[in-house]
Amino acid sequence: MGLKAAAPFVGMVMAECAQVGLMILSKAAMSDGMTNFIFVLYSNALASxxxxxxxxxxxxxxxxxxxxxxLCGFFLLGLFGWLAQIFGYAxxxxxxxTLGTAMLNLIPGLTFILAVAFRMEKLDWRSSSSLVKSTGTIVSVAGAFVVCYYKGPPLLMAPSTSNLPQELLSQQQNWIIGGLLLAVDCVMASAWLIIQALILKKYPAxxxxxxxxxxxxxxxxxxxCLFMERDPGAWSLKPTVRWIAVVYSVSSEKIFIFFM
Structure with a gap:
């Protein structure tokens, strides 16, 4: 395999690594009080x-x-991208x-399903390529639901001041709700990829x-944000992890990943 043929695969691996870093930094920023709405606003405004x-x-x-x-296609692309980011960061x-990274495996399978539905991809059960894609889709969807509904024990036991059953139940509920939101994010991201492909065919810039x-x-x-974020502190880029996450989001997700 030549360098030119290997470039898309290398690009995909690099894009996944960049996405993992974004997941970690965005989680850190939101844990420090930054909302997902503000994070999406700042990162896209800076990219623009x-x-x-x-x-x-x-x-x-x-x-x-x-x-x-x-222009309508651009707005539709932005709408699905905005929904994907809002649901994803929430x-x-x-x-x-970790769960966010694991749920990314849904996107290729869902994109394949949408591509077949919109006749951008042909499904031939006699073809080994179609069988592999279909099997991969089933495995990725099943795996995503497993990690969504099952949260294993922590590998490193951190000291806890309280282990009330109510708190443990709340954490489990948040895990499931978060997983479902990430699943919606994957659906929106898959639709975004389909719309992107259609737009680039008509507007290849x-x-x-x-x-x-x-x-x-x-x-x-x-x-x-003008309606949702009434707290002035939510708009702040302090502490430092907030603006670092925004800058990293621009360099990795908005520009780098798009060309992979």
């Missing part, structure tokens, strides 16, 4: 500011025309970064697509 000059500069010579249907906040996606998410997040 970075991409605004670079996207139009790099595509200044070959820039497809921006038509109304294309699920991580209720459960853990990747950076401009990324910019309008982030800009749409920023608009949606701003509207929601």
């Amino acid at each position: 500011l970075i991409l605004l000059p670079s996207s139009f500069f790099l595509h200044r010579s070959e820039r497809p025309p921006l038509t109304f249907p294309i 699920g991580i906040n209720l459960s853990s970064a 990747e950076l401009i697509v990324v910019f309008f996606y982030c800009f749409s998410v920023t608009i949606l997040s701003t509207i929601v």
Whole structure:
């Protein structure tokens, strides 16, 4: 296998590693009081500011025309991306970064199902490729539900001041609710990938697509945050882990992963 053929696989591995880091940092930021709405707003707003000059500069010579249907597609992409991020970070906040990372395995299987439904992928039971994809989809979905409904004992027992049954039950409920929210995140992310593929076929200027996606998410997040976040402290980027998580989100998820 040549370097060119191996590039997509290497890119996917790097993207997964970047996503794991984002899960951990976002969990740390939200544990320090940052809400998922504010986190999504800041990360997409920063990405929009970075991409605004670079996207139009790099595509200044070959820039497809921006038509109304294309702009509607950008907004639809932003809507599904916003929903995926909101549900995803809410699920991580209720459960853990470990569960969030494990639930990512749902996305390829769900994307395959949606691709078949929209006739972007052919399902031929006589083909070994289709059988492997179908088996992988079933295994990934089953595994995701197992980790969602089962929380094993901690590997390192931390000292606890209270082990009341009510608290343990509450933690288990949060784990299940968080897992279900992460499952919704995976569904939205799969739909986002399908919409992204359709848009890129009609508008192959990747950076401009990324910019309008982030800009749409920023608009949606701003509207929601103005109604949801009444506490001025929620808008603060202190302590340091908050702005580190935002900057990392921009560098990994918004820009790096899109091109993998």
